[in-house]
Amino acid sequence: MKEIKSLKNEVPKQHLVIENESEFRIELPFDSDASHIYYLGVNHYENWSTSIHYHDHFELCYVDEGYSQYKIDKTVYEIEKGQLLLTKPEEIHFGLAGKHKPFKLYYIGFRLERLHSLFPEFYRIGLQRIAHDQDSRVKALFEHMITEIKNKAYLSLPMVEGLFQQLLVTTLRNFLDPALAAEAPPRPLNDAITEVMNQLHREVRYNYDPEQLAKSIHISRSHLAREFKNAVGIPLGEYIRHLCLDKAKSELRSTSKAISQIAEELQFSSIHTFSIFFKRFTGQTPTLYRQSTKSNL
Structure with a gap:
């Protein structure tokens, strides 16, 4: 139970803005009593990923x-350009960008308890969690909401809440229209790969030994490498790198830990090695990344 609780992402407690060349994210753009939106953002990181987590929204x-x-619970979904994906409350999930391609992702976290006509409709969406964005309407609504918030326009709260409800209805129409369902079916993960992924997420660190991981599930290293890439879509080493980057960004953004402590907890050999790794895959040093998240508060 303690392990499951440690995966939970709590809702934001205070207003926060992150804005740099690769990311815009705003948490609690409006007072939480007046708005249904917990966070909203767009991400351009080519190496984007999230750690495994769940939340109540x-x-x-x-x-x-x-x-x-x-990955939602034990099922893998592949999302292409122009497609949507929905996760529901309490579902354990994570995401990562495809390899060696420009990447751009819009996202929003929200609650529905007070929208009584829409709340049950979102629970009607079943195992098929991917749908096409017909005529790019969802994209346009995301962009309009972000522009309103960035510009701090007059009466932005009612405008954004109105756009948000349009986003919800458009999303439901896309998901519940059989003609807009994604062609590729979701893929269940086998137990061995699930166990390896659970190990990697239980303790995020840079220095995993693939040989030891393979032994822990009683297969060869080459077999693990082949099965992991077939199941997840990227090599094991690259997946570990994604986890480390996401963990490092989260620690830099939400804690006051020294960079040397973060490097040590991720089990890099030195702060210098960690800083080179971080800049190579984000384009910023750890210090600059932290400053970019604090300067917008």
């Missing part, structure tokens, strides 16, 4: 460039 993602993979 809904989350909607839209891929505008490249492609992405999401």
Whole structure:
């Protein structure tokens, strides 16, 4: 139970803005009593990924460039440009960008308890969690909402809440229209790969030994490498790198830990090695990334 609780992402407690060349994210754009939106953002990181987690709210993602993979519980979904993906409350999930392609992802976290006509409709969406964005309407609504919030326009709260409800209804129409369902069916993961992924997420660190991981599930290293890439879509080493990047960004953004402590917890050999790794895959040093998240508070 403690392990499951540790995966939970709590809802934001205070207003936060992250804005740089690769990311815009705003948490609690409005007072939580007046708005249904917990966070809203767009991400351009080519190496984007999230750690495994769950939360008490809904989350909607839209891929505008490249492609992405999401694991929800024990099922893998592949999302292409122009497609939506929905996660529901309490579902354990994570996502990562496809390899070596420009990537752009819009996303929003929201609650529905006070929208009584829409709340049950979102639970009607079943195992098929991917749908096409007909005529790019969802994308246009995401962009309009972000523009309103960035510009701090007059009466932006009622405008954004109105756009948000249009987003919800448009999303439901896309998901519940059989003609807009994604062609590719979801893929269940086998138990061995699920166990390896659970190990990697239980303790995120840089220095995993693939040989030891393979021994822990009683297969050869080459077999693990082949099965992992077939199941997840990227090599094991690249997947570990995604986890480390996401964990590092989260620690830099939401804690006051020293960079040397973060490097040590991720089991890099030195802070220098960690800083080179971080800049190579984000384009920023850890210090600059932290400053970019604090300067917008």
